[in-house]
Amino acid sequence: MEPKQTSEGLSILICAPFGRDGWSVAARLKASGYDAHVCENLAALAALFTHDTGAILITDEALNGNVDALASAIAAQPPWSDAPFILLTSRHPDGLLPPEQAGQRLLSRVSNVLVLERPLGTRSLLSAVDTALRNRQRQFDLRDRIQELRESRQALEVKTEMINRAQAEAALRQSQKMEAVGQLTGGIAHDFNNMLSGIIGSLEILKRRIATGRVDDVQRFLDAAWTSATRAASLTQRLLAFSRRQSLDARTVDLNSLVNSLEVLLRRTINEQIVLSIELAHDMPSGIVDAHQLESALLNLTINAREAMPEGGLIKVTTGSIDVDDAAAAASLGLPRGRYVTILVSDTGVGMSPELLERAFEPFFTTKPLGQGTGLGLSMVYGFAKQSGGQVRIQSKQGSGTSVILYLPATDSEPANDLRPPDTEIEGGDGESVLFVEDDASVRMLIRDRSCPSFSSPQVH
Numbered sequence: 001m002e003p004k005q006t007s008e009g010l011s012i013l014i015c016a017p018f019g020r021d022g023w024s025v026a027a028r029l030k031a032s033g034y035d036a037h038v039c040e041n042l043a044a045l046a047a048l049f050t051h052d053t054g055a056i057l058i059t060d061e062a063l064n065g066n067v068d069a070l071a072s073a074i075a076a077q078p079p080w081s082d083a084p085f086i087l088l089t090s091r092h093p094d095g096l097l098p099p100e101q102a103g104q105r106l107l108s109r110v111s112n113v114l115v116l117e118r119p120l121g122t123r124s125l126l127s128a129v130d131t132a133l134r135n136r137q138r139q140f141d142l143r144d145r146i147q148e149l150r151e152s153r154q155a156l157e158v159k160t161e162m163i164n165r166a167q168a169e170a171a172l173r174q175s176q177k178m179e180a181v182g183q184l185t186g187g188i189a190h191d192f193n194n195m196l197s198g199i200i201g202s203l204e205i206l207k208r209r210i211a212t213g214r215v216d217d218v219q220r221f222l223d224a225a226w227t228s229a230t231r232a233a234s235l236t237q238r239l240l241a242f243s244r245r246q247s248l249d250a251r252t253v254d255l256n257s258l259v260n261s262l263e264v265l266l267r268r269t270i271n272e273q274i275v276l277s278i279e280l281a282h283d284m285p286s287g288i289v290d291a292h293q294l295e296s297a298l299l300n301l302t303i304n305a306r307e308a309m310p311e312g313g314l315i316k317v318t319t320g321s322i323d324v325d326d327a328a329a330a331a332s333l334g335l336p337r338g339r340y341v342t343i344l345v346s347d348t349g350v351g352m353s354p355e356l357l358e359r360a361f362e363p364f365f366t367t368k369p370l371g372q373g374t375g376l377g378l379s380m381v382y383g384f385a386k387q388s389g390g391q392v393r394i395q396s397k398q399g400s401g402t403s404v405i406l407y408l409p410a411t412d413s414e415p416a417n418d419l420r421p422p423d424t425e426i427e428g429g430d431g432e433s434v435l436f437v438e439d440d441a442s443v444r445m446l447i448r449d450r451s452c453p454s455f456s457s458p459q460v461h
Contacts (some may be wrong), residue, residue: 010054011035011104015045015062016088026059028122034129045069051081056133059118060089067106074109084112084132088120118170198228249290250388254415255319255341255408256280262295266302266317273312281320285410287341289388294343294408297381301345301404304378308349308402318344321410335391339410348404352396360394381406 012034016022035054039045042062045172048070049056074176077083087107107113112135114128138408202225206218221314259278267276298317305315324330330337352360361382381404385392396402438444 010030010136011052012057012129013037013045013048013053013131013366014057015039015042016057016059017041017062017065017412018059021059028125029129031128042066042067042070045055046073049073049083049117049193051078053083054136055084055086055129056451057086057088057129060087063106071106071109072108078143080139080146082112082139083110084114084135085110086128086132087113087115089115090118090120107276112432116305118358139398158356192232195232197226199225199232202228249292250288251291252286252411252413252415253289253291253294254284255287255294255343256284258291258294259298259317259319259343262298265299269302270306270315271312274309277314277316279316279318281318284319285339285341285412286415288411289390289408290384293384293388294406297406298343298345300378300381301382304404305345305347305349305402308347308351313348313401314329316344316346320344322407333391333393333407335407340390340407341410342405342407344403344405346401348401351398351400351402357396360396361392378404 012029014022014026014027014029014036016038022038026038029036039048042065044054047057049070055175076079076246085107108318116124116128116133202221206221209215209218211220259280263276263278270276302315302317309315321339322342323339324333324335324337327337361378382392385406385408391407392404393407394402394404436444
């Protein structure tokens, strides 16, 4: 926005071509503090005329010259501008001398003209100039107000656009959220329906056979129910991992030792066309993590890598550590500052397109045919990493393989050992009372009968 002007600082252009009339007028104006400029002719006046000019003082004889340049300058004024003219004219016995025809055409385009008769006293001249400049100042005030309104309107338009964009983004996020919820509930319903069918169907057959005394062939139905129930429990565990609500037994773990202990299992998971390479970093700190959940995550990532290489390839498991001590790096990774251990699982498989990469961690999203994948593998890994206080990042390019890296909190403490060696027998009780607290009647019954079958009247609430 242009700076506001005051009438005291406005310039006055003077065009009086006879003798020293122009300089005489300029001298009187400058003596009173006005900024006056003398122009030799109309062309020179037109060259100096701008939208910031305060007023134009001109004599009638100056209008007898070529007025085209000044007429063009007047016509080019913005809508708010109407530069004031002070016309000095002489009296004829029959009245004031009219300007020549060209001058008349010029004055017909000017609506803000003050006519003064010569000879002119200094007081009258200063009064006319002051009136013209005050009039001009009001135009500048109007210009400034128009500019302020324009800027306010632009700011309002920008704000409105931002609000509309925010509302559109919010609506899109809500739509995507509802789509994800629908996909999640649909996937859960489909998988649990299959598992419950196996459990309920097997139990119904068992119930009928026991009722008729046919118990010679019940084991396969028990196995079918057990398998379906185990699958349901595994699915529930994955859902808890994704929602970061599973119970984690976070301890100090030597990641190199954990990866070494998994090598045989990982090699059995892949086929003979795939090469498994394990690279362990030296002098690695320990990680604070649930070892069993980390093993499950690595197994999931290895299976995903295997599925991405139907023609064979290379799977590389690499351990390392990183210090996130820079604010920008921490923000980029979505991690607090600190030290982290890392496990990278990379493959040379088919990779993923940008569209698939964006949805990689969505629950129940899978590119496998129906019935060949739950779509919870990567979402479980994501939930486990976040619940552990870490992060997971994935990079992939179609035709160039995929890399998934886990970031887990590091510690300088030594790995923890189990307080009780494995396979140690637990001593039985001797007449103690056991109080079960469980709000589900079926679970209460099962825990009572599995844990203390010899209790005749256990206290159950």
